[in-house]
Amino acid sequence: MYNFQGKVVWVTGSSTGIGRAIARGFARHGADVIVHYRNSAAEAFSLVQEMENMGRRALLVKGDVSCGQDVEEMVREIQESFGRLDILVNNAGSMIKRARLEEADEELWESVMNTNLKSAFMVTKAVLPMMKAQGRGKIINITSVAVKTGGGPGALIYATAKGALATFTRGLAKELAGDNILVNAVAPGLIRTPFHKPEITPPEMFEDMARNIPLKRAGVPEDVVGAVLFLASDYADYITGQTIDVNGGMVVY
Numbered sequence: 001m002y003n004f005q006g007k008v009v010w011v012t013g014s015s016t017g018i019g020r021a022i023a024r025g026f027a028r029h030g031a032d033v034i035v036h037y038r039n040s041a042a043e044a045f046s047l048v049q050e051m052e053n054m055g056r057r058a059l060l061v062k063g064d065v066s067c068g069q070d071v072e073e074m075v076r077e078i079q080e081s082f083g084r085l086d087i088l089v090n091n092a093g094s095m096i097k098r099a100r101l102e103e104a105d106e107e108l109w110e111s112v113m114n115t116n117l118k119s120a121f122m123v124t125k126a127v128l129p130m131m132k133a134q135g136r137g138k139i140i141n142i143t144s145v146a147v148k149t150g151g152g153p154g155a156l157i158y159a160t161a162k163g164a165l166a167t168f169t170r171g172l173a174k175e176l177a178g179d180n181i182l183v184n185a186v187a188p189g190l191i192r193t194p195f196h197k198p199e200i201t202p203p204e205m206f207e208d209m210a211r212n213i214p215l216k217r218a219g220v221p222e223d224v225v226g227a228v229l230f231l232a233s234d235y236a237d238y239i240t241g242q243t244i245d246v247n248g249g250m251v252v253y
Helices: 015-030 041-053 068-081 105-134 157-177 203-210 222-232
Strands: 008-011 034-037 057-060 087-090 136-141 181-188 243-245
Touching: 008 015, 015 034, 015 041, 015 087, 015 222, 034 041, 041 057, 041 243, 057 068, 057 136, 068 105, 087 222, 105 136, 105 157, 105 181, 105 243, 136 157, 136 222, 157 181, 222 243
Parallel strands: 008 034, 008 087, 034 057, 087 136, 136 181, 181 243
Antiparallel strands: none
């Protein structure tokens, strides 16, 4: 259905979870992929090996996507290796920890904002020269169902960051339309990934949330891939500034 032969894709936070599934999905449909990690080295290396076994080119980059110096270095590596970037998926993100507002401190606020919002700003700004030189590009931001629900228990700051990312998506879509760079988002719901490690989402909380989903299950990373591939494909060349919800019916309106 999709053909990404000749396309170069960068998926931030692609060593595990949703990002890993997205990166694998692009590779299976012909793309060359930049795999990014910050801490999960073994998982990132194994994904690169998997892609190379498919006959794809894969570049491994490491760095903090909220740090300008790290981002500049990673973009330099991409430029040297491929000379282009067709698709960017801003996937890197984390809740860090759950905390009600009165329990949260400035450090937590800044950490969550940097990880989920500043990262997309830094990476997108850094790759724009390549996309503009090509005369086209696709940017897909991974937001969250929390944008609409306000987040689960102790997830206020995370929901706020993702809400800002959703606004960033809409504003950037208008700003870049004249450059033929399309900007959209995918908003996953409850997905069974390392994001929900026990210290962040206790298993009993996770399963309780899953039971209340109309489809009666939590999602898996592969459930998110199709929406991303669609928005990155030629089938979505007249779609910009939009969000596709992938949440099993958690929010229906």
